[in-house]
Amino acid sequence: MGDVMEEESEIIEEKTETIEKEEKIRKVVIPGDMLGTGRAGHGTYEENGTVYSKVVGLMEKRDELIFVIPLCGIYNPKRGDGVIGRIDEISFSKWIVDINSPYQAVLPLSEAVDEFVDLTKTDLTRFFSYNDMVFAEISSVTKTKSVQLSMKDRKCRKLRGGRLIKVTPAKVPRIIGRGGSMVEMVKELTGTQIVVGQNGLVWVKGDNEDIAAEAVLEIEQKSHIHGLTDQIKNMLTEKMQKGDINEN
Amino acid sequence: MRIDGRKKDELRPIEAKVGVLKNANGSAMFRMGNTIAVAGVFGPREVHPKHKEEAERAILRTEYRMSAFSTTSRSRPGPSRRSKEISMVIREALVPVLFLEEFPKTAIDVHIEVLQADASTRCAALNAAALALADAGVQMRDLVASCSAGKTNGEIVLDIAGKEDTDGELDLPVAYYPHKKMITLLQMDGIATKEEMKKIIALAKKGCEEIYEIQKKVLKEKYKEGDKDEQ
Amino acid sequence: MIETDKELIKNIVMKGKRLDKRAFDEYRKIAIESGVISSAEGSARVRIGDTEVVAGVKMDIGEPYPDSKDAGVLTVNAEFLPLASEEFESGPPREDSIELARVVDRAIRESKCIDFKKLCIEEGKKVWMVFVDISVIDHDGNLIDAAGLASVQALASARMPKLIKNKDSYEVDYENRSKEKLPMSGIPVSTTFVKIGGQIMADPLLSEELAMDARLTVGTFDSNGKIRFCSMQKGGNGGFTEDEIAAILDMAEEKGEELRKLIKKG
Numbered sequence: 001m002g003d004v005m006e007e008e009s010e011i012i013e014e015k016t017e018t019i020e021k022e023e024k025i026r027k028v029v030i031p032g033d034m035l036g037t038g039r040a041g042h043g044t045y046e047e048n049g050t051v052y053s054k055v056v057g058l059m060e061k062r063d064e065l066i067f068v069i070p071l072c073g074i075y076n077p078k079r080g081d082g083v084i085g086r087i088d089e090i091s092f093s094k095w096i097v098d099i100n101s102p103y104q105a106v107l108p109l110s111e112a113v114d115e116f117v118d119l120t121k122t123d124l125t126r127f128f129s130y131n132d133m134v135f136a137e138i139s140s141v142t143k144t145k146s147v148q149l150s151m152k153d154r155k156c157r158k159l160r161g162g163r164l165i166k167v168t169p170a171k172v173p174r175i176i177g178r179g180g181s182m183v184e185m186v187k188e189l190t191g192t193q194i195v196v197g198q199n200g201l202v203w204v205k206g207d208n209e210d211i212a213a214e215a216v217l218e219i220e221q222k223s224h225i226h227g228l229t230d231q232i233k234n235m236l237t238e239k240m241q242k243g244d245i246n247e248n
Numbered sequence: 249m250r251i252d253g254r255k256k257d258e259l260r261p262i263e264a265k266v267g268v269l270k271n272a273n274g275s276a277m278f279r280m281g282n283t284i285a286v287a288g289v290f291g292p293r294e295v296h297p298k299h300k301e302e303a304e305r306a307i308l309r310t311e312y313r314m315s316a317f318s319t320t321s322r323s324r325p326g327p328s329r330r331s332k333e334i335s336m337v338i339r340e341a342l343v344p345v346l347f348l349e350e351f352p353k354t355a356i357d358v359h360i361e362v363l364q365a366d367a368s369t370r371c372a373a374l375n376a377a378a379l380a381l382a383d384a385g386v387q388m389r390d391l392v393a394s395c396s397a398g399k400t401n402g403e404i405v406l407d408i409a410g411k412e413d414t415d416g417e418l419d420l421p422v423a424y425y426p427h428k429k430m431i432t433l434l435q436m437d438g439i440a441t442k443e444e445m446k447k448i449i450a451l452a453k454k455g456c457e458e459i460y461e462i463q464k465k466v467l468k469e470k471y472k473e474g475d476k477d478e479q
Numbered sequence: 480m481i482e483t484d485k486e487l488i489k490n491i492v493m494k495g496k497r498l499d500k501r502a503f504d505e506y507r508k509i510a511i512e513s514g515v516i517s518s519a520e521g522s523a524r525v526r527i528g529d530t531e532v533v534a535g536v537k538m539d540i541g542e543p544y545p546d547s548k549d550a551g552v553l554t555v556n557a558e559f560l561p562l563a564s565e566e567f568e569s570g571p572p573r574e575d576s577i578e579l580a581r582v583v584d585r586a587i588r589e590s591k592c593i594d595f596k597k598l599c600i601e602e603g604k605k606v607w608m609v610f611v612d613i614s615v616i617d618h619d620g621n622l623i624d625a626a627g628l629a630s631v632q633a634l635a636s637a638r639m640p641k642l643i644k645n646k647d648s649y650e651v652d653y654e655n656r657s658k659e660k661l662p663m664s665g666i667p668v669s670t671t672f673v674k675i676g677g678q679i680m681a682d683p684l685l686s687e688e689l690a691m692d693a694r695l696t697v698g699t700f701d702s703n704g705k706i707r708f709c710s711m712q713k714g715g716n717g718g719f720t721e722d723e724i725a726a727i728l729d730m731a732e733e734k735g736e737e738l739r740k741l742i743k744k745g
Contacts, residue, residue: 028471030464031345031382032390032427045347045389052427054347054387056471071471073385074273074292076351086481100481102292102354144303144352163484170385201481210490217498269617270529271564282517286616288562311561311569316612317519317535320653325558325612327569359562359569361614363533364516 029053041067084197105147162205169200274384278376282366287376289384292354305348310339341423341433347387367413393460396421397452424456513636521637529619534629541608551598555584557613586698590667597662620685627669667700692717699735
């Protein structure tokens with residue numbers, strides 16, 4: 001099962017990269033739609049040798065593997081996802097983090113800090129305090145949905161200051177764009193830092209964070225429009241030229 | 249010919265729309281003649297109060313309500329014994345198609361409002377609820393379709409409404425899980441022979457199959473839009 | 480729950496803009512449909528942007544209040560449907576749904592747009608009871624204006640049910656509605672403004688209401704070609720200066736006229 005998931009997430013990543021470029025029509029499927037025979041991947045179920053969809057989404061087939069990329073729904077934590085979370089509780093040796101899903105995540109001290117910490121003498125708020133925002137990676141999800149976070153990866157960090165925007169989790173691939181093209185463009189044109197969590201939270205920081213936030217909301221709203229990258233590019237170029245943010 | 253000009257096995261005009269609400273995670277409107285229901289789904293989300301959560305599955309909560317102005321004489325707002333019972337049978341009709349184990353320890357809340365009532369309100373409510381659940385991204389084996397059949401003036405007819413309902417002899421609502429050919433809601437009031445009963449159930453099932461096709465069409469239409477524009 | 484940053488809205492407002500790019504005195508697109516509920520004597524659906532409200536008028540015979548024996552009775556009730564927002568739950572009415580109903584009621588009652596004396600059937604014994612029920616279907620801010628418009632449009636489009644007089648009693652025939660309208664003159668409307676970071680703006684979005692310092696709703700109506708004020712309600716944990724109130728009254732006059740034009744009489 002683990003292998004299938006990993007294989008899929010690779011494919012999903014590749015596919016989101018091609019969402020813009022490849023302009024073939026992908027089949028919209030709904031729960032109960034028959035998808036053929038093969039291995040039942042994410043968003044599907046198998047019954048008597050036939051694979052069916054269990055969500056509204058886009059069907060993908062790679063060799064034997066059939067899976068569906070959902071077009072709607074709340075965030076369901078998955079191992080390997082980079083998510084933005086808020087510290088909600090601090091206990092003896094761990095933090096409890098809200099990750100915009102029905103499940104809270106746990107960030108153990110050992111996954112957050114490299115140095116040795118003497119718990120009898122250290123106040124954990126020294127590292128992360130209530131309401132701090134972090135970008136972390138999901139290191140494990142159990143069957144009963146105990147979610148564990150890790151900050152060992154280089155890209156993980158505390159998010160200081162900045163603004164938070166909530167978007168539909170299913171629209172995240174569009175905000176990231178092909179190989180990160182969309183978010184990179186917004187960063188470059190506005191000179192802001194942007195972090196996108198797979199869990200539908202986007203963090204922006206910089207002098208032009210409001211313009212960047214507007215662009216993110218625009219991408220979310222118009223996610224289905226063809227040529228969106230150019231449209232956003234024009235909008236941002238125009239706003240930045242007007243110096244919109246500092247005057248007005 | 250029936251009072252409203254329909255054939256015996258004909259449904260009332262149907263209008264359905266998915267994604268009609270902004271705040272709900274999923275939503276749908278379903279209209280059968282003069283009966284209009286709107287459903288909104290929230291979740292899967294954390295369960296409050298906490299002791300109601302289940303370790304290995306999501307709990308489904310359904311609430312069927314009627315607007316005060318939905319009936320000929322004003323109905324008092326707030327839950328009644330009738331609305332509680334209907335909420336329950338709707339829930340039990342939906343559970344078989346849901347993969348509740350996908351979201352353990354959570355609640356999926358389905359709120360349904362009947363804005364206008366002219367018979368078969370629980371059927372319209374169920375049809376809207378099934379669409380709203382799919383629109384919320386909830387994992388499902390299939391949709392659920394619902395309608396009723398009955399007896400009026402000694403004739404067996406599909407989707408009893410209006411005067412047929414008030415003067416009717418028998419009303420039998422069903423919900424249908426097409427993939428498994430399973431009936432997941434079945435109620436009846438009235439008197440009939442065994443032969444008549446079988447005929448009425450078969451007729452209601454046929455009506456559900458028609459409704460199922462409409463549900464699939466409107467659900468795909470909502471999500472196809474984006475797909476088309478991407479070309 | 481994690482939400483979009485409130486400061487973001489304040490920052491955008493500080494720069495002279497709104498989230499949806501409207502001018503500060505500009506309403507969102509308003510759509511009004513009447514006669515949407517066939518079971519009601521009168522009804523209307525109002526959409527202001529993504530906010531959606533349905534109002535229905537039902538009528539029945541009842542006894543008058545002892546202190547106004549010759550007048551019909553108006554009851555306005557609002558239900559925040561649980562499907563409209565994650566925040567709305569079933570159960571006893573929330574204080575803001577009670578406020579909504581009372582503010583809408585006040586504008587209708589105080590403008591005297593309905594001649595309740597004409598709704599008396601038999602003095603001291605039988606009068607018409609008019610129920611306005613408001614269902615909030617989707618909440619993206621400014622519920623009061625939407626509910627006010629829906630209620631007034633539902634009242635304006637209502638047709639009285641037939642009254643059947645038996646020997647000593649009355650009966651209502653809902654099947655056969657008469658052509659008779661409610662005795663109504665003038666159209667009261669509510670216009671709502673919020674203050675965010677010192678700026679006053681009309682028709683707030685839900686995100687703006689969450690970021691607001693205070694809210695002011697002003698009811699106006701037309702009386703023989705002159706605009707009169709008939710109700711006010713301040714909301715939120717902040718306040719307004721006299722100058723700000725004066726500016727809001729000016730805007731309420733102008734915006735009230737715009738909204739009134741959207742109501743179809745009869």
